[in-house]
Amino acid sequence: MNIEEFENRNVGTQNYVPVEIPEYPTKNLSIFKQVVLRAIKGELFKGLMITLKELIRFDIHTVQYPMEKLPIGPRYRAVHKLLRLWESGYERCIGCGLCEKICISDCIRMDTKIDEKSRKEVTEYSINLGRCIFCGYCAEVCPELAIVHGPRYETAGEQRAHFVLKDDMLTPMDVLVANGQEEYPGFGALIPGTDSDVVKTPLAY
Amino acid sequence: METSIIIETLIKMVVVVLIFSALAGFGTYFERRLLGFFHRRLGPNMVGPFGLLQIIADGIKLFTKEDIIPANAVKGIFVFATLVIPVAAFVAFTAIPLYPQFTVFGYTVHPIIIDVNVGLLFVMGVMAVGMYTPLLAGMSSGNKWSLIGAARGVIQLLSFEVITGLSILAPLMMVGSLSLIDINQYQVDSGMWLIVQQPVAFILFTIAGFAEVNRTPFDLTENESEIIAGYHTEYSGMKYGLMAIGEYASMFIVAFLVSIIFLGGYGDASAIVNGEQNGAWGGVFLLLKVAFFFFFFIWTRATWPHIRPDQLMWLCWKVLMPLAVLNIVITGFVMMLNQ
Numbered sequence: 001m002n003i004e005e006f007e008n009r010n011v012g013t014q015n016y017v018p019v020e021i022p023e024y025p026t027k028n029l030s031i032f033k034q035v036v037l038r039a040i041k042g043e044l045f046k047g048l049m050i051t052l053k054e055l056i057r058f059d060i061h062t063v064q065y066p067m068e069k070l071p072i073g074p075r076y077r078a079v080h081k082l083l084r085l086w087e088s089g090y091e092r093c094i095g096c097g098l099c100e101k102i103c104i105s106d107c108i109r110m111d112t113k114i115d116e117k118s119r120k121e122v123t124e125y126s127i128n129l130g131r132c133i134f135c136g137y138c139a140e141v142c143p144e145l146a147i148v149h150g151p152r153y154e155t156a157g158e159q160r161a162h163f164v165l166k167d168d169m170l171t172p173m174d175v176l177v178a179n180g181q182e183e184y185p186g187f188g189a190l191i192p193g194t195d196s197d198v199v200k201t202p203l204a205y
Numbered sequence: 206m207e208t209s210i211i212i213e214t215l216i217k218m219v220v221v222v223l224i225f226s227a228l229a230g231f232g233t234y235f236e237r238r239l240l241g242f243f244h245r246r247l248g249p250n251m252v253g254p255f256g257l258l259q260i261i262a263d264g265i266k267l268f269t270k271e272d273i274i275p276a277n278a279v280k281g282i283f284v285f286a287t288l289v290i291p292v293a294a295f296v297a298f299t300a301i302p303l304y305p306q307f308t309v310f311g312y313t314v315h316p317i318i319i320d321v322n323v324g325l326l327f328v329m330g331v332m333a334v335g336m337y338t339p340l341l342a343g344m345s346s347g348n349k350w351s352l353i354g355a356a357r358g359v360i361q362l363l364s365f366e367v368i369t370g371l372s373i374l375a376p377l378m379m380v381g382s383l384s385l386i387d388i389n390q391y392q393v394d395s396g397m398w399l400i401v402q403q404p405v406a407f408i409l410f411t412i413a414g415f416a417e418v419n420r421t422p423f424d425l426t427e428n429e430s431e432i433i434a435g436y437h438t439e440y441s442g443m444k445y446g447l448m449a450i451g452e453y454a455s456m457f458i459v460a461f462l463v464s465i466i467f468l469g470g471y472g473d474a475s476a477i478v479n480g481e482q483n484g485a486w487g488g489v490f491l492l493l494k495v496a497f498f499f500f501f502f503i504w505t506r507a508t509w510p511h512i513r514p515d516q517l518m519w520l521c522w523k524v525l526m527p528l529a530v531l532n533i534v535i536t537g538f539v540m541m542l543n544q
Contacts, residue, residue, distance in 0.1 A: 051508040062247040
């Protein structure tokens with residue numbers, strides 16, 4: 001498509017075909033004629049045949065949910081996950097607090113301390129799912145791709161806190177060792193081939 | 206009266222009530238299942254084999270639900286209204302031959318509770334009593350939607366009572382009896398189904414039947430998109446269940462009436478073919494015809510949209526009633542010429 005087609009504002013002069021709707025009869029005789037005509041044409045039975053055909057074809061489109069699940073998009077924003085570094089197994093989270101800052105519903109709470117190796121360590125990280133609106137800002141702002149939205153949308157539980165305490169969100173070590181951590185392709189992640197797109201900022205005007 | 210007749214009648218009554226209240230449950234199952242298939246869905250399929258035990262699950266749900274009577278409802282009438290339609294429907298079954306007569310251990314059973322000589326009139330009159338359910342339920346609920354549903358229901362049922370009566374008049378003129386067994390016998394004697402001689406009456410009676418049991422093209426009384434659930438908006442638990450049983454039983458009555466009056470009923474009960482009594486096969490065919498009409502009720506529900514109340518009234522008084530009268534007049538002339 002060219003830009004010209006979008007710039008044309010004269011809608012209706014293009015290839016639109018107006019639907020032909022015959023004028024509704026006003027006189028009693030013409031109303032009667034229409035009814036008789038429709039009755040004889042058997043439109044009602046055409047409809048019946050269509051549904052009967054569907055019954056016989058038995059082409060069922062039901063997804064039997066607990067047994068079958070539809071795939072969800074990679075950018076789906078369900079319950080959050082905290083990821084680990086592949087090489088060392090450390091937590092990716094550096095405790096910068098950007099997610100806490102940007103969260104528009106104020107539902108992220110984190111505590112940090114400086115540990116004995118004088119690294120910043122995240123001691124506490126929790127999300128109040130009662131407030132979270134799943135906007136995805138935390139995942140987008142995270143410089144380390146540490147907090148992401150996972151694909152886990154089945155969130156029935158006894159406590160909503162059971163999904164979003166730090167231990168629940170963090171990838172367990174044994175999963176990481178077994179290559180079970182799924183790299184997040186969605187919100188906030190780098191687009192494939194980003195490296196080649198990086199160019200020097202043109203400073204010279 | 207002999208004691209044996211009383212016992213036999215009592216047994217028949219119990220059997221009819223048991224069979225048709227069970228069939229109402231199966232009716233909801235088949236309706237949901239078939240509607241699903243028509244819409245490319247599965248319908249209830251989880252509880253038991255093919256979802257058949259869904260009926261029991263529904264029953265448990267209905268029985269254990271909290272029974273709410275709204276504060277503004279007129280309590281006595283509100284409760285009484287639930288009883289009218291199932292009672293009317295089950296009483297109507299008394300004069301319908303549900304199966305040809307058969308012999309068990311040398312004892313001939315007539316599967317009709319009483320063969321009254323005004324059978325059809327009795328059935329239609331008792332069915333018309335069922336109209337009090339929407340009327341009383343709607344007026345006593347203290348709910349505007351119920352009231353609108355009641356008003357719609359009553360105009361619809363009253364109007365279509367006229368069509369039912371007039372459309373059935375022409376076949377009755379030919380048969381000369383109101384007993385459904387006589388009507389069945391007339392079709393055996395004349396060698397053809399009444400639908401051949403009275404196609405217009407058949408169509409009119411079927412349309413009126415749809416209106417009388419509030420099925421889809423005419424389901425104005427419980428039109429979800431407009432008036433929530435019509436007259437049973439405020440009903441819950443087993444009160445609603447009773448109304449549903451009554452409605453499904455009415456559907457079976459209409460199906461039986463159409464099958465017996467126009468589609469030859471069970472045919473010749475006493476005919477003997479190849480040394481076997483033919484009656485049993487006639488009974489199976491009657492039940493198949495009834496099953497087809499039940500299927501047809503669901504089929505139309507899956508297909509057709511419903512119409513507006515004013516369109517319904519227009520259809521009733523300006524199209525169907527003149528046609529019915531015309532049919533009677535023409536039938537009368539033809540009968541006069543044939544004499």
